[in-house]
Amino acid sequence: MKKGLIIGLLVAAVAFGAGMFFGRSGKQEMTISSSTQGASYSGGFKGEGGAATTGITSVAGPAPTNVVVVKDGESIQAAIKAAPKGTIIRVMPGTYHETVYVDKDDIRIIGVIEAGRRAVLDGEKKLNDAILYSGNNFVAENLEIRNYKGNGIMGQAGNNFEIRNNVIVDSGVYGIFPQLGQNGIVEHNVVSKIADAAIYIGMSDNILVAHNDVFDSVAGIEIENSRHAIVEHNYVHNNTGGLLAFVTPGLPIKDTVDVIFRNNFVVGNNHPNFGAPGSTVSGIPAGTGILVMAADDVVIEGNIISDNKVSGIIVTDHAHAQNITADPESEPNSDRVKILDNVMLRNGYDTITEAKALMLAEGKMGAKNLDIVRVGPSPGSCIINRHQYVTVGVSDFTECDFTNTSATVNYLLPPVPPREIKPGERGKVVYLGICTGCHTYNGRMIGPPVQVIQALYMDNPQGLADYIAKPAKKRDDYPEMPPQDYLDPETRLAVAQYMLQVTN
Amino acid sequence: MLISHSRGFAVTSWIGTLLLMYGAGAFAAEGEQLFAPCIACHGSKGEGNATLNAPAIAGQDAAYLERQLLNYRNRRRGADKSDALGAQMQAMATTLADDAAVAKVASYVASLPKTVNAAPAPGNLHNGNNLYQGKCGACHGGKAEGNPALKAPRLAGLDAAYIKRQFAHFRDGARGTDPKDAPGRQMAMMAKTLPTERDLDDIIAFIHRQGRPK
DSSP states (O other): OHHHHHHHHHHHHHHHHHHHHHOOOSOOOOOOOOTTTSOBOOOSOOOTTSSOOOOOOOOSOSOOSEEEEEOTTSOHHHHHHHSOSSEEEEEOSEEEOOOEEEOSSSEEEEEOOBTTBOEEEEOTTTOSEEEEEOSSSOEEESEEEEOOSSEEEEEESOOSEEEESOEEESOSSEEEEEESOEEEEEESOEEEOOSSEEEEEESOEEEEEESOEEESSSEEEEEESOEEEEEESOEEESSSEEEEEEOOTTSSSOOOEEEEEESOEEEOOOOOOOSOTTSGGGGSOTTEEEEEESOEEEEEESOEEEOOSSEEEEEEOTTTSTTOOOOTTSOOSOOSOEEOOOEEESOOTTOOHHHHHHHHHTTOTTOSOOOEEEOSOOTTOEESSGGGSOEESOTTOEEOSOOBOTTOOOOOOSOOOOOOOOTTOHHHHHHHHTGGGTOOSSSOSSSOOHHHHHHHTTTOHHHHHHHHHSOOOOOTTSOOOOOOTTSOHHHHHHHHHHHHHOOO | OHHHHHHHHHHHHHHHHHHHHHHHHHHHHHHHHHHGGGHHHHOTTSOOBGGGTBOOOTTSOHHHHHHHHHHHHTTSSSOSTTOHHHHHHHHHHHTSOSHHHHHHHHHHHHHSOOOOOSSOOOOOHHHHHHHHHHHTHHHHOTTSOOBGGGTBOOOTTSOHHHHHHHHHHHHHTSSSOSTTOHHHHHHHHHHTTOOOHHHHHHHHHHHTTTTOOO
16 A cells, blocks of 8 residues: 555656656756765676676686797797697797687787887788687787788687787777677777777677777777677777777677676777778767667766767667668667766767757757767666766656666676587588678678678579688778688688578 | 881881771771660760660670670560560660670770769668668679679669669569579679668669769
């Protein structure tokens, strides 16, 4: 009886409060919360036993005891080829012009830094990738990587990875790119001048991205079609867009869920967009601090977000995004976004026409700044202390019933078993782990859409297999496709056959 | 010695150039003659005539033009019962004497300057851009300029009605069905993937924004 009444009253109060926020009276009722006092977020990943995991700082398991030293003038790849699984490859300072493939488990490539001199992998703008790993429990540390055309470090379905303390400069489309991995750490890296995403977490789960310095790239840190990721304490500056959580349509994993962006510096991300025109990433407006597109349960907390000229935070859906082709199997909206306390300064001082139109519609044309924009549906979203920011489109966000994420330490796990590959699934795993890094089913990412490739090679899988071994340049407005000749001919044919029959 | 050698070289190269010029000139002149009957429908600059349903053919590369003329002649195109306009062109293509004549007229048309579509079509450019990038640009080029390496023609100069008609032909099996017509079959497969007619209108609006003088 009594209980019923209280709930009834509460509903009335909430409706009243919401009504006041909807109103344009200029004087809004404020709900003031303190982030050190309120409840903590408990909606994220639960490890075994139900609790958010805590305190794990390493995921690759115990370090191997077998050590091999590679000196300037020698080959890292040769050492890895000769090494048994479970080897530390210690790389002495010097310059190495090579692509390193790691298909064994428990390999650690550890650079030795002597008085500031590092082991430098230099692609001289001729080589595509610096390091490609498909082994599990892989570690890369203390390296310097420059002048590659494809990727700095790319993971292809390897679990339990640690990538730390590396310097990566001007190395193609992705600087650090674990694809289809579970349980990984990317920390203390300095990554710059990357033509797509400096750090790109693709189709991966249970990830920590922390303490990285990321700048002069198109996308700073991108969490894409991935689940359970924490991105914290990074310095993300002078990119086109700083932090991004989104769903790229047409990839085999269809959602991005449970991402925490906290305690990052997201500063002055106004770099002109130099992504290939027409590609997904070229649709990011220069001046975007944080972008959430079609990702669910993204928590934004404790960041210092300043001097991003379009907006501090943009929340949007597939329908409003540029260069995105909708995917019927992907839910297009950003559901349940949670914006907690952030320090927002001088954002949105030179914003885009679309945002100006929205400000006009909300009677905010006088505002000189813009901190948060939401376009497209974003059901179940909440915010605290909204009165602190200049916002458009967040009037229907509710008040969050928590004010911080301090109960969630990280989402890392003790080493997980390798991804299971059934016989006959080789083509599928290569497709997921490699090709979908650049090709989506029906949109333009780095390479042409898979649907188009299916038309071009409809009854010619061998032709496709031959193409990827030695790709010819066919399109002026696309970059070159890196050769996949490290895959053996049977694998190339298997992936060709798989690619020609996928349906989404 | 040195002087006479250099003079000899100069003389042969001069004769060579003359021959070349004569050859190319004769070829072009023949192409121009062969093109005369086409002007009635396609216009003197190959710019097309929408009221006659004749598309712009200037701006296409020689290989594409030659392939289409041969397709008409081999009844791979313009032979379907539903395709009355294709049948008109099919009849015209068979008036060309032989494959050599086809090659000549094709290379003449390919040498004409590109045309810009006179009447841009309206539509939702946001949707048109996104769908074009996702479904068309990887073959027809980012600016609808065509890509000979993929045998995909230029779309930027074509009028809306023609694009819609050809698209429907590909989708509905009037063009691009012959097992030997690989490029046509590639296009036919893509034409079946577009959800709605309105999407095509939006794509055409985007196409007509490309290559226009600003």
